[in-house]
Amino acid sequence: MTRVQFYHNTPDRLALTCELAANAHAGGRQVAIRVADFAHARRLDQHLWTAVPLSFIPHVLLESPLAAETPIVIGTADSTRPWPHGDLLFNLADDIPPGFEQFRTVVEIVGQSEADKLPARTRWQQYKASQVPLKAFDAESRSAL
Structure with missing residues (x-):
């Protein structure tokens, strides 16, 4: 069964996502990262290149022909392409990912602003209604928490 973890009160959503994705990759996990749009995908791509000096965090966009072979894949909320694996999904979009049940773990990264908190509360309630195990972290x- 899919588990869902919420990381609340995040001062920098991209930085935390990069850190957690790098740690997951180092632990042998495959990572999917879902962002709102292509502009967010490009910012995350740049952040992954520069987050940890002198290290390489292998990643591609979901549309890349190498997506199935790359441990970290970035996709947008409006993409209709299927994810190449079902291990770990980071969600930075405002809605629940369609087909989230295919993943072992979904991680919701929530910022400190009300604009981030309000849709996160809705997602929490939707996950709760789906009866998936939920955990919250500061x-x-x-x-x-």
Whole structure:
């Protein structure tokens, strides 16, 4: 069954996503990252190239022919392409990912602004209604809520 984790109170959603994705990759996990649109995908792509100096975090966009072979794949909320794996999904979009049930774990990254919190509350309720196990963490203190 899919597990869902919410990281609340995140001062920098891209930085936390890059950190967690790099840690997941180092642990042998495959990562899908869903963002709102192509502009967010490009910013995340740049962040992954520069997040950890002198390291390589292998990633491509979902539309790349190498997506099935790359451990970290970035896709947009409006993409209709299927994800190449079902291990770990980071969601930075405002809605619940269609087919989220195919993943072992979904991680919701929630910022500090009300514009981030309001849709996150809706997603929490939708996941809860789906009866998936939910956990919440404070991103700054890295503690469970």
